Amino acid sequence: METILKTNRRDFLKLAVTTSGGLMLGFSWSNASAMEVIDHATFAADVNFNSYLSISPEDVITIFSPNPELGQNIKTSFPMIVAEELDADWAKVKVVQAALDTKKYERQLTGGSGAIPHSWERLRKAGATARQMLIEAAAKRWNVSATSLSAENGMVVDKSANRSLTYGELATEAALIPVPTEVKLKDKKDFKIIGKPIKNVENDGLFTGKPLFGLDFYREGMLHAMIQRPVSFGTKIKSIDSTAAKAMPGIVDVVQFKNNVAVVGKSTWQIIKARKVLKIEYEVDSVIESSSDHDKLFKDLLESKEATVRRKDGDVDSAFKNAAKVIVREYQCPFLPHNPMEPMNFFAHVKADGVELVGPCQLPDNSRNDVAKLLGIAPEKITLSLRDWVVASAEG
Amino acid sequence: MTTFQLQINGKSHSIDVEADTPLLWVLRDTLGLVGTKYGCGIGQCGACTVHLNGTAVRSCSLPVSAIGTKKVVTIEGLSEKGDHAVQQAWHEVDVAQCGYCQAGQIMTAAALLAKTPKPTQEQIDNAMNGNLCRCGTYHRIREAVVLASNKIK
Numbered sequence A: 001m002e003t004i005l006k007t008n009r010r011d012f013l014k015l016a017v018t019t020s021g022g023l024m025l026g027f028s029w030s031n032a033s034a035m036e037v038i039d040h041a042t043f044a045a046d047v048n049f050n051s052y053l054s055i056s057p058e059d060v061i062t063i064f065s066p067n068p069e070l071g072q073n074i075k076t077s078f079p080m081i082v083a084e085e086l087d088a089d090w091a092k093v094k095v096v097q098a099a100l101d102t103k104k105y106e107r108q109l110t111g112g113s114g115a116i117p118h119s120w121e122r123l124r125k126a127g128a129t130a131r132q133m134l135i136e137a138a139a140k141r142w143n144v145s146a147t148s149l150s151a152e153n154g155m156v157v158d159k160s161a162n163r164s165l166t167y168g169e170l171a172t173e174a175a176l177i178p179v180p181t182e183v184k185l186k187d188k189k190d191f192k193i194i195g196k197p198i199k200n201v202e203n204d205g206l207f208t209g210k211p212l213f214g215l216d217f218y219r220e221g222m223l224h225a226m227i228q229r230p231v232s233f234g235t236k237i238k239s240i241d242s243t244a245a246k247a248m249p250g251i252v253d254v255v256q257f258k259n260n261v262a263v264v265g266k267s268t269w270q271i272i273k274a275r276k277v278l279k280i281e282y283e284v285d286s287v288i289e290s291s292s293d294h295d296k297l298f299k300d301l302l303e304s305k306e307a308t309v310r311r312k313d314g315d316v317d318s319a320f321k322n323a324a325k326v327i328v329r330e331y332q333c334p335f336l337p338h339n340p341m342e343p344m345n346f347f348a349h350v351k352a353d354g355v356e357l358v359g360p361c362q363l364p365d366n367s368r369n370d371v372a373k374l375l376g377i378a379p380e381k382i383t384l385s386l387r388d389w390v391v392a393s394a395e396g
Numbered sequence B: 001m002t003t004f005q006l007q008i009n010g011k012s013h014s015i016d017v018e019a020d021t022p023l024l025w026v027l028r029d030t031l032g033l034v035g036t037k038y039g040c041g042i043g044q045c046g047a048c049t050v051h052l053n054g055t056a057v058r059s060c061s062l063p064v065s066a067i068g069t070k071k072v073v074t075i076e077g078l079s080e081k082g083d084h085a086v087q088q089a090w091h092e093v094d095v096a097q098c099g100y101c102q103a104g105q106i107m108t109a110a111a112l113l114a115k116t117p118k119p120t121q122e123q124i125d126n127a128m129n130g131n132l133c134r135c136g137t138y139h140r141i142r143e144a145v146v147l148a149s150n151k152i153k
Helices: A009-019 A074-086 A115-142 A167-174 A203-208 A268-276 A291-303 A316-322 A364-375 B023-030 B085-093 B102-115 B121-128 B138-151
Strands: A023-027 A035-037 A052-055 A061-065 A093-097 A150-152 A155-158 A163-166 A224-228 A235-241 A251-257 A260-265 A279-284 A347-351 A354-359 A382-386 B002-008 B011-017 B049-052 B055-058 B071-073
Touching: A023 A115, A023 A167, A052 A115, A052 A167, A061 A074, A074 A093, A074 A115, A115 A150, A115 A155, A115 A163, A115 A167, A155 A167, A163 A167, A203 B085, A203 B102, A224 A268, A235 A251, A251 A268, A260 A268, A268 B023, A354 A364, A364 A382, B002 B023, B011 B023, B049 B102, B055 B102, B085 B102, B085 B138, B102 B121, B102 B138, B121 B138
Parallel strands: A061 A093, A354 A382, B002 B071
Antiparallel strands: A023 A035, A023 A052, A052 A061, A150 A155, A155 A163, A224 A260, A235 A279, A251 A260, A347 A354, B002 B011, B049 B055, B049 B071
16 A cells, blocks of 8 residues: 555556566546557557556456545545446455656646546446456356356356356456447446445554655655745745754755745754754735735625625525524634645655655646756656645645 | 663664654654654644553653653554554544544553543543544544443453
8 A cells, every 4th residue: 555656657567567467457538438458468558548457367456546645535435436347356456556647647636626526437437347358358268248247346257157257367368358449337326335435545554653644754864854934924034044053963954945944954853953043034025914814805805796696595585584593693714824734745856867756745747847847857857756645634 | 962772662772862852753763663643743733642651642742861761652563463452443433534643543542541441431532632633533533432442351
């Protein structure tokens, strides 16, 4: 579960072929109905595919989850959808977080409650296609009609002859079956996984302290940095005195960028301490954003002619008039920081020939492009591996 | 730098850090035990909770120099196979949403049940009160503590 793909696609495919064989499916995102099966012969071809489903001869079903996990459990729900249509044995499904890959994936981001609606049909077709190919492989082996067979719980079953084969046993043969142009999706009433309480695939790691989050990523010899930001929007740095901070043990440098000051050092505690002795003077350069600002903004909007009614159900006036009891309450929400519990973080290794990024983010493609712009290098020179990000609860 | 001899998860570790370094950063930066989480750094959120001689403490605010020979247990050392009654209950109830605070929640719950195997609802609420969960999984945390309590004979 905690595997981060660091190999490039071609390396990974080669690895998959040489060590496991079996069935691998890639999905073209540009057209949900056009599915590419990546068999041994076409592994090396530069096919524009999206997500992988692989079934190894050892009966391990691997589903790559491309979208960032923000704590909304998409790393569980995406694979559930694939596994449902595949009729997989959920206990044998292994989920792997995919790294950022704009060639393979489309809309590799999580936000706006859009990930499932965007991928729903694609994921179902992915599972259904693999299922059909496995059934056809079994039909071929038993020399019977595919329509006489069914799939359940990770096996193709021939009820009339009382025999069955596991997906693992069929995987390599299924990889050689032509991809069906049409697949049948299940009737929702037959769902066995979707709509059922399925436990978070990360549970074991979360409850035993495995390194799943951005801050848990360590690399031998890496430095740590912490940023001092202004205490409010509307102020800017007037002066910095970092002499004392720089003289503290383990501190490598103190760097100003934009309106921030970063303390760089050898360990987290050393930079926490050094950040405290930074002397930064701020000056007000515009309105300091506050709760009263926002209250005024909303009040003005409500009173302006620009506010329009977007939804109106029933007759509110008469409902109030005829109500047995009317309760009047006013609710207000202060201006709050949208802070995650895990402090925002990222690992970066800037090398002569490219940049390695590892961390949590909502829009990995944007993050990579921002880094590319900042460093003046091509985005293709940057790799980005995703870690769990824990701000999702703030999205609701 | 000072050398400290610490008893962590049943093993002895010799570490060289500044004396005011909080236990949290010894665990995470020096020993690579990253299951104990950094949330607020000021003892307000509970994400960094570990056991010190069986008592739940906030490791972010506990200087390494204050530990002495006391035994430290982290989430990694709570059970050998991840099957402590509290861990089992957390899995069965599927407590986590994002999961960041849960190691701390589990450590607090385990310390409570070690001392009070059959806590009342009030005792549970009091013990868990200092552990924040930004996702708001409190109802499941409460349910899981009760379940874990029932598992402990």
